[in-house]
Amino acid sequence: MTDEAHHGLTRRQLTRRALALGGALAIAPFPAGPAAAAAGRSTLRHGTPEQAGLIGAHLRRLVTDAEAFLAPSPKHPWYAGAVLLAGRGGTVALHRPIGMAVRYSAYDEKTDTGVEFPPGQQIAMTEDTVFDLASVSKLFTSILAVQQIERGALELEGTVASYLPEFGAAGKQDITVRQLLTHTSGFKAWIPLYNAPTYEEKLQLIWNEAPLNPPGTKYLYSDLNLISLQLVLERITGRTLDTLLREEITEPLGMRSTCYNPPASWRPRIVATEDARKPWSGLDRGLVWGEVHDENAFSLGGVAGHAGVFSSAWDLAVLGRTLLNGGSYGRARILRPESVELMFTDFNTPFPGDEHGLGFELYQHWYMGAMATPRTAGHTGFTGTSLVLDPTTDSFLIVLGNSVHPVRSWRSGSAPRVAAATNLARAVPVRPRYGRTAWFAGMASPATATLTLPALDTSTGAARLRCAVWWDTEPQADVLALEATTDGGTTWRPVPFTTARPAADHPSGTVTGWSGRVWHRLTADLPAHRQLALRWRYTTDRLYVGRGAYVDGLRVRTADTVLFDEARPKDAERIAAVGWVPAAD
Secondary structure: OOHHHOOOOOHHHHHHHHHHOOOOOOOOOOOOOHHHHHOOOOOOEEOOOOOOOOOHHHHHHHHHHHHHOOOEOOOOEOOOEEEEEEEEOOEEEEEEEEEEEEOEEEEEOOOOEEEEOOHHHOEEOOOOOEEEOHHHHHHHHHHHHHHHHHOOOOOOOOEHHHOOHHHHOOOOOOOEHHHHHOOOOOOOOOOOHHHOOOHHHHHHHHHHOOOOOOOOOOOOOOHHHHHHHHHHHHHHHOOOHHHHHHHHHHHHHOOOOOEEOOOHHHHHHEOEEEEEOOOOOOOOOEEEEOOOOOHHHHHOOOOOOOOOEEEEHHHHHHHHHHHHOOOEEOOEEOOOHHHHHHHOOOOOOOOOOOOEOOOOEEOOHHHHHHHOOOOOEEEEEOOOEEEEEEOOOOEEEEEEEOOOOOOHHHOOOOHHHHHHHHHHHHHOOOOOOOOOOEEEOOOOOOEEEEEEOOOEOOOOOOOEEEEEEEEEOOOOOOEEEEEEEOOOOOOOEEOOEEEOOOOEEEOOOEEOOEOOOOOEEEEEEOOOOOOEEEEEEEEEOOOOOOOEEEEEEEEEEOOOOEEEEOOOHHHHOOOEEEEOEEEOO
16 A cells, blocks of 8 residues: 555655654654564454463463452552453453442442442443443544544644634644644643533633643643544534444444443443542532543533543454554454554654653553553543553553542552553563573562672683673663672672664663563673673662563673583573573563
């Protein structure tokens, strides 16, 4: 498929525009593997961890860890229940409901406790339980926008006001479609549209809203971006957003449990959310069950660009598989591969830490855990939902929890999401570079792990360490260092080294961040000394971890003598490992 084969914004045109913007946008191709790996297995099926190329023990740990959050975490449960789904390629290796979909009838603010339904009226989670996705809904709106970009009906760098002239008031005339999709428009996080009595008055609040920051100068996540995008889509297509969702995404993909405003007959399948009352809620509604939880989406009739979609774990897995396939699922195609690529490409390079594709968040350890890479895409929802897609390993994770049941104040942070993602990342094996095992530094946090070689006589000079190294760490916070001592370990100094694939110098003797999840050949010239000992030191902070660090094939030699070779049993026995373990994965 060539750039000229279709009307609309092509990859080549987008690249030209990126250059015109000063090169802020860097488009890189998908790593070889995900799309190719998906070929021939482009639809989902249940299977074993082994069929998915995953390690079963870590998926079992994923469930165990998730179940722990049904208990006080630390004071209240993080969620009343959840549905967990994890897989790789075309295989869903884990699909597990835990806890309750409906447990509480109300919240007692005086005692800070939930008022439970009688046991016979409580409803357990099932595999096909339907959730209010909250802000995960934004992904659907974003996909619908990218479809219109493909078709030439919408320009990524076009101004919103060129489609909605009313939008151009209050200094918003220069905001672009791209800035809505990447949360760089300057809008504040939200405004209470539900206080306006009519639909027209709600729209007028948006028209009158001035940006907090000049467009394109800061990242600020805002519901108003996707509400505005909804209005653009409805204007240019002549169809409502719920109709677009059905006709352009859910019907082609067979997502039968996904819609806005689910029918009343679905209510027994839907999780209950919050006992919504002021002051913690903007509206007095009582127990919200079967209707959208978000106040603004509710006031917009349940159909909004930022919230309101209901779905199941399986349907979200179908959507994730579609994107990892490059836009197709079975015989259906909803996006071209180059369009999907834009959703997995960082447009926010001026704002490190706030990486964002078109609609998707990228490289966010705070909920992606060790699945996070520069290409990992996902989103969370306020009700306790999340979707994470890692094209580098072709893996996907859905965690759907009802964490605002019975009240939003019972949960904070994203610990269950992080734990699940880190367990899934660990379930993707790293094959040793040589032999049957490689040294693995583990994924504990916070921790320091050391792998120390015996003292060697390098006094003849020209001694060199060669080995293979693999690392994927939380950038800057977690570091793998090569160090040397000549005084028996009292002091350690960094040892500079080089790696290949691609060639890179590491003068500080350290690596951090993402290395492509491939093995790198390492070479280090060693100082001359009669008692030189080397060690690898891996340190993690208390927050998040990456997939970790591996070392394999440790060998030290001079021009004519092998001083150390871990392939020799007598040398391997002299390695002192603290926190490192031999792993076959």
